[in-house]
Amino acid sequence: MGYKAKFRVWRGEGGEGRLEDFTVEVNEGEVVLDVIHRLQATQTPDLAVRWNCKAGKCGSCSMEINGKPRLGCMTRMSTFEEDETITVTPLRTFPVIKDLVTDVSFNYQKAREVPSFTPPADVKPGEYRMQQIDVERSQEFRKCIECYMCQNVCHVIRDHEENKPNFSGPRYLMRIAELDMHPYDVLDRKESAQEDHGLSYCNITKCCTEVCPEHIKITDNALIPMKERVVDRKYDPLVWLGSKIFKRQH
Amino acid sequence: MTQTTAESAVRKQRAQIRVRTLRTDRWWLAPVLTFAGLFLFLIYGFWAMFDLSILAGSYIAPFSSPCLAAATCPEGARLFGFAPFGDWYTLPPGLLILAFPGGFRFTCYYYRKSYYRSWWMSPPACSVAEPHSKYTGESRLPLILQNVHRYFFYVAAIIGLILTYDAVLSFRDADGNWGHVGLGTVILVVNAVLVLCYTFGCHSCRHITAGRLNHFSRHPLRYKAWTLVSKLNARHQQFAWASMVSIVVADLYVRLVAKGVINFPFA
Numbered sequence: 053m054g055y056k057a058k059f060r061v062w063r064g065e066g067g068e069g070r071l072e073d074f075t076v077e078v079n080e081g082e083v084v085l086d087v088i089h090r091l092q093a094t095q096t097p098d099l100a101v102r103w104n105c106k107a108g109k110c111g112s113c114s115m116e117i118n119g120k121p122r123l124g125c126m127t128r129m130s131t132f133e134e135d136e137t138i139t140v141t142p143l144r145t146f147p148v149i150k151d152l153v154t155d156v157s158f159n160y161q162k163a164r165e166v167p168s169f170t171p172p173a174d175v176k177p178g179e180y181r182m183q184q185i186d187v188e189r190s191q192e193f194r195k196c197i198e199c200y201m202c203q204n205v206c207h208v209i210r211d212h213e214e215n216k217p218n219f220s221g222p223r224y225l226m227r228i229a230e231l232d233m234h235p236y237d238v239l240d241r242k243e244s245a246q247e248d249h250g251l252s253y254c255n256i257t258k259c260c261t262e263v264c265p266e267h268i269k270i271t272d273n274a275l276i277p278m279k280e281r282v283v284d285r286k287y288d289p290l291v292w293l294g295s296k297i298f299k300r301q302h
Numbered sequence: 303m304t305q306t307t308a309e310s311a312v313r314k315q316r317a318q319i320r321v322r323t324l325r326t327d328r329w330w331l332a333p334v335l336t337f338a339g340l341f342l343f344l345i346y347g348f349w350a351m352f353d354l355s356i357l358a359g360s361y362i363a364p365f366s367s368p369c370l371a372a373a374t375c376p377e378g379a380r381l382f383g384f385a386p387f388g389d390w391y392t393l394p395p396g397l398l399i400l401a402f403p404g405g406f407r408f409t410c411y412y413y414r415k416s417y418y419r420s421w422w423m424s425p426p427a428c429s430v431a432e433p434h435s436k437y438t439g440e441s442r443l444p445l446i447l448q449n450v451h452r453y454f455f456y457v458a459a460i461i462g463l464i465l466t467y468d469a470v471l472s473f474r475d476a477d478g479n480w481g482h483v484g485l486g487t488v489i490l491v492v493n494a495v496l497v498l499c500y501t502f503g504c505h506s507c508r509h510i511t512a513g514r515l516n517h518f519s520r521h522p523l524r525y526k527a528w529t530l531v532s533k534l535n536a537r538h539q540q541f542a543w544a545s546m547v548s549i550v551v552a553d554l555y556v557r558l559v560a561k562g563v564i565n566f567p568f569a
Contacts, residue, residue, distance in 0.1 A: 067315040119324030119429055139324050144429070147315035155315075183519040207425040212437045213313040235516045252446070253439035255418050256411050259428035272505070272535065276411050280452075280509035287449040 054079045055134050059087065061099070062141040065150045071139065072096075078129050084140065085113050085124035088152070100151040108265055111199030115152050116141045121201040121263045143204040156200050162220040165248070166227050170239045182235045190230040193274055195266040196223065202260035202270060208253045219250035222260035222270050229274040232281060242285040245278055254279070322431045329427035336420035339543070340413075346550050347404070350557070351396040358559035358569075359476035361486045362468045364493060365553045368461070371395040381464060399461065406458035409451035411505045412542045452506040462494075462501040469494035484568050486555060493545070493552040500541035503534025 057078045060071045076091055085103055092099050103113040106125045113124035118132075118139055132138055146154035171180070203221040204210065220228075228249060232241040245251040256279075260270045268274075284291045323329070350365040357379040362369065369375035372385035373392045387398065407413050418424050425432040440448050469490040475482035501507070512528035515521055534541065558564045 062317055062319070064317070067318050069317060071319075116324065116429065118326045121429060136326075139326075141319060141324065142317050144316060144319070147312065148317050182517075185518045185525060186516070189518075205428050207432055208437060208439060210429070211425065211432050211434075215437065233516055237516075250439075250441070252441035253437070255414065255424060255439050255445075257415050257418050257425065257428075259425070262428050272538075276505045277509060277513050279449075280506060281514060283449045283452065284509075284514060288452065 057087065057129070057132075057134065058137040059091065060137055060139040061088075061091070061096075061152070063096075063099070063151050064148065067148055069148070069151075071141075073137075080130075082129050083125055084115075084117055084122070084127040084129065084138070087129065088124060088140065100149070100153045102153045109197055111197035111265075114143055114199045114201050114204065116144060116204075121205050123199060123201075123265050126265060143200065145204040145206075145210045146200075156203075158216060159198070159200050159203055159221070159223065162224045162249075163227070165220065166224055166231075167239055167241075167244075169231055169234065169237055171236045172238050175236065180236050186235045189273070190233045192268055193226050193230040195268055196226070197266060198223065199265060201263045201265065205259040205263045206254075207257070207259065208250070208255075215250070215253060219253045222254070222275060225249060225251055225254065225278060226268070226270050226274040229278040232278065242278075242281050246282045246286065251275070251278060251282060323427075323429060325427070325429060329430055333420035333423070333426045336416045339546075340417060340420065343546055343550065346554070347400065350553055351400055352394050353557055354394060355557040355560035356395065358486070358556050359484075360472050360474040360478075360482065361490060361556045361559060362471070363553045363556040363560070364465055364468070364490075364497075364549050365400065366394070366396045367468050368399060368464045369395045370398050402454060402457040403461055406451070406454035406501070406504075407542070407546075409448050409454055410542065411451070412539050414448060416542075451504075452510065455501070455504050455506045455510075458501050458504075459507075462497050465490075465497055466494040486559060486569060489548075489552045489555050493548040496541060496545040496548045499534055500538070500545040502531060503536075503538050503541055505535060505538070507531050508535050 054077055056075050059074045059076055061074060063069050063072045074091055074095060076087055076095070078087055085106065088099070088101050092101070101113065101124070103125065104110040105112070108123055108126040111123070114121060115124050116122070117124070117127050121143065140152065142148050142152045143154045146156050146158060149155050200223065203223050206221055208219050209216050209221060225245060228241050228245045231237045231239070232245070254275055256271055256276060258271045261268070261272070264270060347365065350363070354374060356363045356366040356369060357376040360378065362379050366379070368381040369379040370381065370385055371387040371391045373389045374395050375385055377383070419426055423432055424434060424437065440446055472487040472490045473482055474480050508528060508531045511531050512518060512521060512524035515524065518525040518528070555564065559569050
């Protein structure tokens with residue numbers, strides 16, 4: 053059974069813009085992205101929105117719906133009251149290109165700053181031998197669809213633009229953790245995580261975990277374990293002493 | 303880092319929406335409740351620290367255990383009958399030990415989340431703007447000291463085991479005969495279990511058992527321990543609150559029995 057929903061959508065370019073009100077038809081089983089597409093088709097043909105798979109797997113249609121970062125294609129209209137005004141805005145942490153489309157190149161830049169997987173020089177591809185339990189911990193992080201909602205919601209850069217040069221954000225700190233936990237990665241990533249990627253800026257308030265559409269436990273399984281590894285390296289005299297006495301390699 | 307003109311220009315390229323948040327749910331409720339819960343806990347802890355009603359029969363008040371002061375600890379409350387702080391120490395015994403479990407909770411990753419959100423509003427809730435103009439996280443003093451958490455864990459683990467020992471002792475009656483089970487016994491046992499679940503589900507414990515390793519398959523016993531700790535860790539928040547409530551209930555109960563306020567037959 054269809055009904056008319058009240059939508060308030062942010063329209064504008066380069067940051068300048070406003071919230072515009074619309075009344076639009078909603079049918080049973082639809083998601084917010086369907087309604088945005090109906091707006092495009094019937095009322096605002098120039099409304100810009102990025103989307104692709106409509107199945108919650110490409111991470112393209114990240115937006116803020118009633119103030120919360122959500123995937124437009126995975127947010128059911130049935131979760132709202134029929135008389136509720138639904139506010140849709142672009143991701144607030146990134147520059148706006150147009151309407152709901154943001155420039156997320158900050159994330160690509162941070163991705164390039166993370167050194168890639170570095171196996172031992174004497175082990176060739178095809179010679180890696182490891183057990184499932186050695187890699188399954190970091191396999192959780194491979195579920196990431198790069199929707200950048202964790203980056204968007206993290207207050208370190210959301211509320212403080214000036215931290216962007218020093219902080220890579222949860223998505224790329226998770227990538228560093230994934231590589232640091234890999235049995236065949238030989239790069240020392242702990243100091244770099246702290247010094248170059250701003251791990252210590254994270255105050256573990258878990259918003260990244262709350263918004264992750266893949267339900268990755270970013271904070272508990274990546275960021276905090278990485279913080280503990282940094283403590284091993286930088287702040288724990290017992291670990292340092294043990295490494296000297298037993299000549300353990302990091 | 304000073305905000306430059308160029309960065310300000312970048313900031314202006316974001317969607318300019320002049321409200322703190324567009325959230326329509328009751329996002330403020332969780333920080334308010336957390337603030338109230340932690341505040342009440344601190345108030346109680348402050349009172350309990352100075353209260354000297356420590357021992358009721360075989361029940362020992364958890365906030366004062368281990369009781370280490372000869373002058374202020376009754377004979378039955380001393381750990382293994384031992385009181386390393388002699389008669390010269392006349393202050394409440396809780397003052398000697400509460401810094402350790404207090405420090406453990408203060409530096410705990412869950413509690414950090416809770417008070418950063420509810421007390422410091424950094425941020426108060428997800429996608430709600432924080433009121434601070436600058437933010438450096440845990441990258442400098444004093445918050446860089448949060449990294450001592452694992453040392454507090456070592457001490458808190460010992461105190462957790464002592465509370466378990468106290469719970470076992472509560473199966474004795476006031477004359478020292480085993481077989482007694484009162485309401486206090488049940489409360490102390492439940493409290494000990496919750497405290498152990500909270501303490502050994504800690505992120506530092508998870509790291510120490512095997513989290514620091516990259517080859518789990520080479521350390522099967524440590525991997526098994528990590529798996530168990532991970533199960534507790536997944537409910538760390540719940541255990542943090544449950545153990546906080548249980549320790550207040552257990553402590554208050556013992557003190558009220560000791561003061562004679564609670565005096566029914568199966569107390």
